Amino acid sequence: xxxxxxxxxxxxxxxxxxxxxxxxxxxxxxxxxxxxxxxxxxxxxxxxxxxxxxxxxxxxxxxxxxxxxxxxxxxxxxxxxxxxxxxxxxxxxxxxxxxxxxxxxxxxxxxxxxxxxxxxxxxxxxxxxxxxxxxxxxxxxxxxxxxxxxxxxxxxxxxxxxxxxxxxxxxxxxxxxxxxxxxxxxxxxxxxxxxxxxxxxxxxxxxxxxxxxxxxxxxxxxxxxxxxxxxxxxxxxxxxxxxxxxxxxxxxxxxxxxxxxxxxxxxxxxxxxxxxxxxxxxxxxxxxxxxxxxxxxxxxxxxxxxxxxxxxxxxxxxxxxxxxxxxxxxxxxxxxxxxxxxxxxxxxxxxxxxxxxxxxxxxxxxxxxxxxxxxxxxxxxxxxxxxxxxxxxxxxxxxxxxxxxxxxxxxx
Ligand SMILES: Cc1cc2nc3c(=O)[nH]c(=O)nc-3n(C[C@H](O)[C@H](O)[C@H](O)COP(=O)(O)OP(=O)(O)OC[C@H]3O[C@@H](n4cnc5c(N)ncnc54)[C@H](O)[C@@H]3O)c2cc1C
Numbered sequence: 170x171x172x173x174x175x176x177x178x179x180x181x182x183x184x185x186x187x188x189x190x191x192x193x194x195x196x197x198x199x200x201x202x203x204x205x206x207x208x209x210x211x212x213x214x215x216x217x218x219x220x221x222x223x224x225x226x227x228x229x230x231x232x233x234x235x236x237x238x239x240x241x242x243x244x245x246x247x248x249x250x251x252x253x254x255x256x257x258x259x260x261x262x263x264x265x266x267x268x269x270x271x272x273x274x275x276x277x278x279x280x281x282x283x284x285x286x287x288x289x290x291x292x293x294x295x296x297x298x299x300x301x302x303x304x305x306x307x308x309x310x311x312x313x314x315x316x317x318x319x320x321x322x323x324x325x326x327x328x329x330x331x332x333x334x335x336x337x338x339x340x341x342x343x344x345x346x347x348x349x350x351x352x353x354x355x356x357x358x359x360x361x362x363x364x365x366x367x368x369x370x371x372x373x374x375x376x377x378x379x380x381x382x383x384x385x386x387x388x389x390x391x392x393x394x395x396x397x398x399x400x401x402x403x404x405x406x407x408x409x410x411x412x413x414x415x416x417x418x419x420x421x422x423x424x425x426x427x428x429x430x431x432x433x434x435x436x437x438x439x440x441x442x443x444x445x446x447x448x449x450x451x452x453x454x455x456x457x458x459x460x461x462x463x464x465x466x467x468x469x470x471x472x473x474x475x476x477x478x479x480x481x482x483x484x485x486x487x488x489x490x491x492x493x494x495x496x497x498x499x500x501x502x503x504x505x506x507x508x509x510x511x512x513x514x515x516x517x518x519x520x521x522x523x524x525x526x527x528x529x530x531x532x533x534x535x536x537x538x539x540x541x542x543x544x545x546x547x548x549x550x551x552x553x554x555x556x557x558x559x560x561x562x563x564x565x566x567x568x569x570x571x572x573x574x575x576x577x578x579x580x581x
Contacts, residue, residue, distance in 0.1 A: 174564060175403055175413035177391045177427065179270035181553040182542050183419035187202075187379040188292060189557030190417075193565050194385060198411065199376070200403070202390035206372035209421050210549065212474060214468045215371070216307070216362040216457060218551045219286045220332040223323050224526035225546070226266030237464075244464025245269040248483035251266040251275045257469035258438045261524035261581070270525065272504060277527055277575035279330045284570045285555030292554040292569040296378040301371050305456035308346055310353045311505070317355050319502070324357060325372055334359045346455050350504050364457050364470035368550055387411075388531040394418065394427050415564050416455060416539045422485060424521040424543040428578070431535040435578050437544055439485055440520040443494040444477020445513035446470070449482045452508045460504060465497040467505070470547035474508075476501045477516075489517040522546040529578040530559050541578045 174190055176183045179201035185198045237245040247255060265274065293302055293424075311317040317336070327334055337345060338355045345358060365371040380386060390406040394416055403411040418424050422439040429435075444465075454469040465478035476498050481490070481536070494515045502508045523529060523544040533539035542560050545552050562569050574580075 172196075172413040173413045174415045174417065175200060175411055175419040176196070176419055177270070177394070177403065178419035178421055178543070179205045179206055179376060180385065180419065180421050181206060181368070181550050182376070182421070182545060182556055183417070184372055184376040184379055185553035186224050186417055186419055186542055186557035186560050187384045188296065188375055189288070189554065189561040190214075190461070190564065191382045191384060191436055192295070193372055193561040195561070195566070196377065198387055198413070199379070200384045200387045200389050200411070202388065202392060204225070204388060205263060205376035205386065206369055207518060209518040210372045211369045211565050212367045212518050213550055214241045214444070214457070214466050214478065215365045215470060216291060216466070216468065216551065217286075217302075217365070218548055220334070220359055220362065221283045221551070222275050222278040222330055222332075223326060224265055224271060224278070226262045226524070226526070227271055227322070228266060228268070229319060229322060230265045231263065232356065242493055244478075244490075246482070246493070248481065248487055251483045251487060253475050253493070254484060255438060258436050258524050261436055265525040274525055274527065279426060280571045281527075281552060281555060281576070284558065285552045286449055288558040290552035292375070295471045296375060298371065298374055301374065302363050303366065304361070305364050305441040306360040307457045307459060308342070309459040309461055310349070310356040312352050313354060313463060316572045320357065320461070331544060332359070333361055333427055345566075346458065348453060348505060350506055350508050353504060362457065364468055370471070371550075375402065390462045391427065393430060394539060396538065401536060401538050410445060415540065415544055417540050417560055417564075419542045421543055421549070422521040424541070425519065428533065428541060431533050431539065433534050433541075433578050434581070435529055435544070435579055436524055437480070437529070438522055440546065441478055441483050441489070442477065442520055443489070443491065443497065443515070443517050443518055444475050445479070445494045445498050445515050446473040446475045447509065447513045451510070451563055457491065460500070463497070465500065467501055485519060491515050491517070495506070517540055520546050521549070526558065527576055530556055530576040531573055531578045532563065534579060
């Protein structure tokens with residue numbers, strides 16, 4: 170056997186899973202074709218969004234769809250050439266927004282978030298990464314009373330789940346974030362929201378901590394995973410193979426290429442997101458700001474000010490459309506007069522997304538020794554440590570921290 174546990178994918182989910190498996194007493198080989206955190210985990214908005222428990226598809230969101238879709242640079246776009254491929258995913262997404270599904274989705278997400286918070290706190294403490302976590306809270310900003318009222322259902326769900334939040338306006342809002350446009354009339358302040366100093370630095374630090382505890386990193390592309398005589402064989406594209414006792418597939422948006430041949434038809438697709446990272450000092454930014462009506466966030470990082478978000482349904486292969494990043498920057502300048510918009514660096518990343526906004530965490534149909542850990546959509550950084558813990562429990566046979574049925578890869 171070449172490996173005890175082999176993890177395919179060294180994004181934030183892969184490295185956090187490696188760390189949790191090492192803590193559980195297993196040894197780990199991490200395999201990635203690019204390096205540690207070189208894909209989606211590199212350039213995200215850096216939030217621990219433990220209070221984001223609403224599925225993306227809700228009645229309120231579906232009602233906004235026609236307006237959003239009519240703006241080619243708006244918060245949500247479907248690339249026309251990708252429409253035929255994404256249609257089955259969209260139908261499932263629409264179905265996930267029916268009230269009977271939404272309630273169950275919120276409960277499952279909230280349960281996962283409780284584990285995610287507990288496990289992230291433990292990982293940060295154990296790996297000594299406390300200095301990389303900022304506990305400044307977040308402001309979710311509204312341009313009208315109607316927009317605030319429209320957020321009511323989401324705020325009720327937060328209250329039900331015991332998530333601390335309060336409405337702020339006027340002087341209090343100006344104190345929490347000076348320099349905002351007067352068009353922003355109110356905000357929800359979530360004081361316990363946290364962000365990291367930089368998502369790439371954070372993920373690579375977890376990777377380094379895992380390697381420090383004995384994990385081996387191997388740069389290689391996995392072509393196929395197959396169970397053979399009690400072992401799991403990973404065929405690499407260079408013609409060699411790795412034999413492992415257990416395998417975790419944490420390949421983010423690319424995981425389907427490995428799971429489909431194993432007989433698991435999982436409707437994984439990607440929601441592409443864009444951003445621009447401006448130089449530090451581009452604005453006197455006190456904490457993360459969320460402009461929900463426009464689908465973007467502004468995050469203070471040690472490495473600069475990151476403006477971005479949005480969703481583009483365009484698969485893994487179409488060329489990026491950076492006009493989307495520019496459009497968000499322009500909107501940010503409108504909301505934050507004084508924002509210096511020059512000298513930015515643009516980026517696009519591939520959120521690994523399932524239509525019900527829940528990840529796939531569970532065993533493959535092909536073998537109990539192949540475990541899936543992908544599909545975290547907008548929340549992969551947030552849920553990485555929790556996912557790692559759940560995967561470690563599956564692999565070691567420890568009692569699960571929560572009911573995994575809502576996350577079953579076979580639920581579709
Ligand atoms: C604009 C934007 C903002 C975001 N903001 C946040 C946020 O604030 N908070 C949050 O929690 N989440 C956020 N997200 C989501 C988050 O970034 C993702 O959910 C997360 O990065 C997914 O991590 P991952 O490890 O599953 O995937 P990735 O980081 O994509 O890692 C997968 C890895 O697998 C490797 N791989 C795939 N297939 C193979 C193969 N066959 N062989 C070898 N290697 C392979 C890839 O090279 C890659 O390194 C954001 C995403 C975007 C796009």
